[in-house]
Amino acid sequence: MSAVPAADGTLQAWLAYVEAQHPNAIELGLERVREVAGRLGLARPAAQVVTVAGTNGKGSTVAFVEAIARAGGWKVGAYTSPHLLRYNERVRIDGEEASDAALVEAFAAVEAARGGTPLTYFEYGTLAALWLFQHASLDLAVLEVGLGGRLDAVNLVDPDVAVVTTVDIDHTDWLGSDREAIGYEKAGIARAWKPLVLGEVDPPSSVLRHAYAIGANAIRLGSDFFHEPVDAAHWRWREVGAELLLPPPRLAAPAQRANAATAIAALRALPGVLPEDAFAEGVANATLAGRLQRFERDGVEIVVDVAHNPQAVRGLAAWLAAWPPAGGTAAVFAALADKDAPAMVGALADAVSRWHLAGLDDPARGQDVDAFAARLAGTAAASASRDARVADALARAVVASSPGDRVLVFGSFHTAAAAIATLRSGR
Secondary structure (H helix, E strand, O other): OOOOOOOOOOOOHHHHHHOOOOOOOOOOOOOHHHHHHHHHOOOOOOOEEEEOOOOOHHHHHHHHHHHHHHHOOEEEEEEEEOOOOOOOEEEEEEOOOHHHHHHHHHHHHHHHHHHHOOHHHHHHHHHHHHHHHHHHOOOOEEEEEOOOOOOHHEEEEOOOEEEEEEEEOHOOOOOHHOOHHHHHHHHHHOOOOOEEEOOOOOOOOOHHHHHHHHOOHHHEEEEOOEEEEEEEOOEEEEEEEEEEEEEEOOOOOOHHHHHHHHHHHHHHHHOOOOOOOHHHHHHHOOOOOOOHHHEEEOOOOOOOOOOOHHHHHHHHHHHHHOOOOOEEEEEEEEEOOOHHHHHHHHHHOOOOOEEEEEEOOEEEOOOHHHHHHHHHHOOOOOOOEOOOOHHHHHHHHHHHHOOOEEEEEEOOOHHHHHHHHHHHOOO
C-alpha cells in the first residue's frame, strides 16, 4: 500500500493515494462515510443545501442553480462529478474552482480522520468537498449525487430541497434494471416534509410513492411548474400565482430549458428569496463544459457532448434534427463497456451518415476498440472506422469531412475529455 503523501504534497500525489485506498471503484453505502464525517466534525456544509440526483441533467441543473443563486448575491459552493480535465472542476466556491492547495488540505484532513476506515475515491472527494464548504461560510451548497441517491455518499447531508431531474436506464448493475427500481434509489435523497422537485413530466411511480410515504412535498414539472416558449428571444417559467419571462439558456440542448425550469423550482422552494432579475441573469450565463460544446476546424463544426446513455443520446438526436448542419454529420463514438452502446447508435442512426469508433482505456470499465466494434455488430456503426484513441478517431473524422459538415463526439465523460483536450491543444 502506498505511503500517505505529505500534508503539503501535490494534488496528483494525493489523488493517486486516494484512488489506491479501496479495492472497489464503487462501494455504495453510508455507514463508513458517516463514521468518518463524524470524526471530521462535519455538520452543515452551508446555510441551505440543494441535492440533485437523476439519470441525465444533473450537472446542468447544478450549473443553473449555482448561476442563479450567485446572480442573486448568494455565496455558493457546488460539488459535481465526474470532472472532464481537472479534478478541481468538482469543487467550486463562489464561482472559482478549488485550488490544489485547498484540496490537498481537505484530503489531509479526511485522511487524518478516517483511521482504518476504507473509503472509495468518490467518498474521499465528497468528504473533502463538504469539509471545504463547511469552512467557507456559504449561503448555499449544491451537491450532485454521484450514483443513484439513497446509498450515495452525498446523501450523508440532509438537503433543504431535493431534486430528481430524470430517471432512465443506466448503471443497472448497481441501481436495478427498470425505471421503477432506479427511481426508488434516486428518490432516496428526499427528506420528510421537505420539497422534492421532479424535473420530468412522468416520473416513475416509485418516486411518487416514496415522496408520499415520507411526507415529502413533490413539486412536479408539468403539474406544479411549467416552461413554455414565448418567442425566439424568450421563454416563460410559471407556477400558480407567479411567472418569469426568461432568455434562452446559453446551454443549447432542448433539455436545457427543462433543466433551467427545474433549477428555478428548486430555488423558489428554498426559504431564502432571490431578486427576480437573478433568474434571467443566471439562466443566460450558466455554462458547463462538454454539453454541446462547439469547436471549428477548417470549416468543419465539431460538437462535443458527454451523453452516455440512450436517454441522453435521444436528446442529441433532437438537437441535431432542430439544428442540422449545411453538410453531413459524422460521429466519433467511444463508450464504457457497461453502457448500452447499440441503443445509443440506434438513437442517432437517422442523423449520422458516417461513424468512427474509438477505444477507452479506463481501468475499471474501459474496452478496446475491437471489443467495442464487436458489440455494435448489426447496428448503423457496424462498418465504422476504428482507432485505439479518441484523438485519432477525431482526427480521422475531421480529415474525412468537408467545410459545412459537422463532427459529433460523444459516448462518455472520458470521450468528451479526450476530445476537448485534443481540440484545445490545437492538434
